[in-house]
Amino acid sequence: MLDVKAATGGEALYETVADAASIAVVGTAKNVGKTVTTRALVRTFTERGATIGLTSIGRDGELADALDGAAKPRLFVRPGMLVATAREVLARSPGCEIVETLGASALGTIAIVRVLHAAYLEIAGAPTAAGLRAIVARLRAHGAMPAIVDGAIDRIAALAGGDDAIVVATGAESGATVEAVARVAADLVARLRLPAATDDERAACDERIDGALDALHADRLFASVAGRIVIVRDPTRVAIRGRTFARLCAHVRLRCDRDLRVVACTTSPLARGHVLDARALVAAVARATGCPTFDVLAGLAA
Amino acid sequence: MICDDFTAERIGLAALLAAIAPVGDFGRRYADRFVPYGPGDETRATTAIAEVMAIARAMTDDGVAAIRSALRAVPDPAPLLARARGGDVPSDVDLYELSRFVASLARVRLACEAGGLGGDRMPPDADDLRALLAPGQTSYGFALAHAFDPRLAPARAALDAAQGRLDVERNARFDALAEVLGSRPHDDEFVVLRDAVAALPRTVRIVRETPTYYLCTLVLDGTLLANTRDRDAVFDALANIEEEVRARLGDAVAAEYANVLFTTDALGALDCFLARVAFAQRYGGCTPRFAARRVAIVDATFVPLRESLAAARRPHIPIALAFDGTAVLTGPNMGGKSAALATCAFLILCAMYGVPPPAASATLPLPARIAWLGGESSSDRGRLLSSFGADVVRAASILRDDVSQLILIDEFARTTGPREGRALVLAFVRALVRRGSVALVATHFDGIADAAEVTHLAVAGIATTFPAIADGDLTAALDALAAAMDYRIVAVGSQAAPRSDALALAALLGMDAEVVADARREYER
Numbered sequence: 168m169l170d171v172k173a174a175t176g177g178e179a180l181y182e183t184v185a186d187a188a189s190i191a192v193v194g195t196a197k198n199v200g201k202t203v204t205t206r207a208l209v210r211t212f213t214e215r216g217a218t219i220g221l222t223s224i225g226r227d228g229e230l231a232d233a234l235d236g237a238a239k240p241r242l243f244v245r246p247g248m249l250v251a252t253a254r255e256v257l258a259r260s261p262g263c264e265i266v267e268t269l270g271a272s273a274l275g276t277i278a279i280v281r282v283l284h285a286a287y288l289e290i291a292g293a294p295t296a297a298g299l300r301a302i303v304a305r306l307r308a309h310g311a312m313p314a315i316v317d318g319a320i321d322r323i324a325a326l327a328g329g330d331d332a333i334v335v336a337t338g339a340e341s342g343a344t345v346e347a348v349a350r351v352a353a354d355l356v357a358r359l360r361l362p363a364a365t366d367d368e369r370a371a372c373d374e375r376i377d378g379a380l381d382a383l384h385a386d387r388l389f390a391s392v393a394g395r396i397v398i399v400r401d402p403t404r405v406a407i408r409g410r411t412f413a414r415l416c417a418h419v420r421l422r423c424d425r426d427l428r429v430v431a432c433t434t435s436p437l438a439r440g441h442v443l444d445a446r447a448l449v450a451a452v453a454r455a456t457g458c459p460t461f462d463v464l465a466g467l468a469a
Numbered sequence: 470m471i472c473d474d475f476t477a478e479r480i481g482l483a484a485l486l487a488a489i490a491p492v493g494d495f496g497r498r499y500a501d502r503f504v505p506y507g508p509g510d511e512t513r514a515t516t517a518i519a520e521v522m523a524i525a526r527a528m529t530d531d532g533v534a535a536i537r538s539a540l541r542a543v544p545d546p547a548p549l550l551a552r553a554r555g556g557d558v559p560s561d562v563d564l565y566e567l568s569r570f571v572a573s574l575a576r577v578r579l580a581c582e583a584g585g586l587g588g589d590r591m592p593p594d595a596d597d598l599r600a601l602l603a604p605g606q607t608s609y610g611f612a613l614a615h616a617f618d619p620r621l622a623p624a625r626a627a628l629d630a631a632q633g634r635l636d637v638e639r640n641a642r643f644d645a646l647a648e649v650l651g652s653r654p655h656d657d658e659f660v661v662l663r664d665a666v667a668a669l670p671r672t673v674r675i676v677r678e679t680p681t682y683y684l685c686t687l688v689l690d691g692t693l694l695a696n697t698r699d700r701d702a703v704f705d706a707l708a709n710i711e712e713e714v715r716a717r718l719g720d721a722v723a724a725e726y727a728n729v730l731f732t733t734d735a736l737g738a739l740d741c742f743l744a745r746v747a748f749a750q751r752y753g754g755c756t757p758r759f760a761a762r763r764v765a766i767v768d769a770t771f772v773p774l775r776e777s778l779a780a781a782r783r784p785h786i787p788i789a790l791a792f793d794g795t796a797v798l799t800g801p802n803m804g805g806k807s808a809a810l811a812t813c814a815f816l817i818l819c820a821m822y823g824v825p826p827p828a829a830s831a832t833l834p835l836p837a838r839i840a841w842l843g844g845e846s847s848s849d850r851g852r853l854l855s856s857f858g859a860d861v862v863r864a865a866s867i868l869r870d871d872v873s874q875l876i877l878i879d880e881f882a883r884t885t886g887p888r889e890g891r892a893l894v895l896a897f898v899r900a901l902v903r904r905g906s907v908a909l910v911a912t913h914f915d916g917i918a919d920a921a922e923v924t925h926l927a928v929a930g931i932a933t934t935f936p937a938i939a940d941g942d943l944t945a946a947l948d949a950l951a952a953a954m955d956y957r958i959v960a961v962g963s964q965a966a967p968r969s970d971a972l973a974l975a976a977l978l979g980m981d982a983e984v985v986a987d988a989r990r991e992y993e994r
Contacts, residue, residue, distance in 0.1 A: 177655075206656065207655075207656075210655055210656070254560065254562040257560070257561075257562065259560060259561070259708070259711065259712065259715075260704070260707055260708035260711045260712070261625065261628060261704070261707055261708070261711070262561050262612060262613035262711055263561065263612070264607055264609070264610055264611070264612035265561050265562055265564075265565035265610045265611050265612065266607075266609040266610040267609070267610065268562060268565065268566065268569075276562065278562045278565075281609070283612065283625075284625060284628055284629060284632075285629075285632045309609065436679070436681070436682075437677065437679065437684065442679040442680065442681070444680070444681045445660070445662065445681050445682055446662075446681070462660070464656075464658070464659060464660040464684075465660035465662060465682060466652045466660070
């Protein structure tokens, strides 16, 4: 049994991501605490005097979920922070310093702003991986360290690289039991931690899959000779999961061109229909994923 | 419309428009409004082209590229200004974009000065708009600065102070809770594990209760409630002042609408002008003389052909030719007859668009339309016409058109019987002469020029014998052809003997030697 300790807010989580130039928070499902995790990171970095940059993939920080109307935690920003958000959702007051506009999202031009006065903000960032990459680069160019992305799994490949970290948020919305939630988290972490191909593996590569590695690919690979080296562009291109993924990894040497650095998990025991034991959940997710795991609201770490 | 799609494809209209495409939105809008020069516009066209040539010679390529690069970066303020005129209050992002427009305009003007481009071509400055937005300029962008209104600074200080008081009060409660709960809450919502406390203090309200923990928030009462109300009231006051300032700026911006449109129009004109300058710098050019019925060009380039040849690493040979009214052009296959037709048309097309024709010198008509006859288009196939049928339909259309036209005819009636074909071409040329058309007629039929009593031009043709080429080596055959072909176009006398280069070409391109020999015997019999 893993030891579950008290850990204040995002303090313990901070220690795992302190050196990252960008941090993407991705969830195993909706309403698993992504924004709560983001908010904890924002607070702990800000308390240490960091100039953080903040953006999202899609829409975050609104009062209620735009899709299902469920209440959402808002993002409170402090002076000095850099925020990239669609101009259409940028609060008009208190006024921010607009430092750049770029690209476009479904809600119009993305504005990078420097916060001048404390306020609640809604954040709607670039909807594409390429747009996210550009925004993170610009946030960093304007002095953000780190850039924090309230993310989405299929777009975070833009952040692949040694200085970037990924935090996986999971919670009761992902499963009915502690074990089920842990399984889902472990599956996602395993996929995101797909190792990068070495130079030797690239040279000896048997098959390169440019698009998504789906069930049909997997079926074909199962029928092929064991031990073949198969390379995908990045871990987000792996569209199979669970046992199929595990079996495939045992059958072929599945590698990627650009790997991702998953550094931690966070948990949320609350779902709309049920509640899980907070301590048990933190321990189970940590055990299943091998990642340091935190409940930033309850102040738990495992 | 200066030509149909079929003609446009033959004479390189798309290539010309791509080559003189502006780099910015204003330029694209300006280009959309441009009406090509036609009959009666000779003086305007001459002036425009002469100015392009003068600037192309006076400026460096880098100088032109620098201004175009600056033009590319200018954001379009028109939608924002239109919204402001409609009464919308601009956002800070709108005002930032306007300030970026002002700064980008300044960079264009600097680039013009650095490149030596002044006078009427220099876009006007936006002094009033710059002055209006200047208080908001920051090192990196724009902010609704205190300088815009004396009420802003105190209102913002009040907000910061109110938020500070709220933070102090909330932190004091969090500190107090830390002693009771064993850990310090940090956010509005926080979790308390059931087994960590015997009972929750009265300063805490449960938002949701679970078997293992309470999701809590601070009870909003007393000083905390007062501080929250105070912060919200101060926030509302600030928001009202900021909107007033933005509305005032919006009104002032709307008043600049006409000036800004004038400036963006000037930027568009500059963009289109510099695109022409860049074209002249790249391909050379001249200021043409305009004459209603004369075509005389020296060292002329059909740019699409030059680019294709360059891509294939083959040299391009400029051409020269001269004729009045209607002329007939003969010569061997692959000798450049079609290219000569296209070159004439391309040079005239350039003049119509105010672009220096790429030639050492040029005397050209300035027609209303250009028409190409000869060859099959995809629309002809759609109409189920044979090549001959399509030619006839197009020829009839050309004769019906009573506007001033440049007519290029490329082997009209080549796909029908030679006797009837020749008769048809001759009759058509005579019709063109009677109409006073400017036309160049490429044909393999003998004796058309003499019979129609028009100028006869001919491609000089194969000047030397071909070296032996390995069977199937098309590249070597084309190299040998290029080396042997004399592409000059010369006026020939009325008794000029017809050339028979087709048989030599067939041999060069790999036709069985026995077949060629048999053909030669048949031809000479």
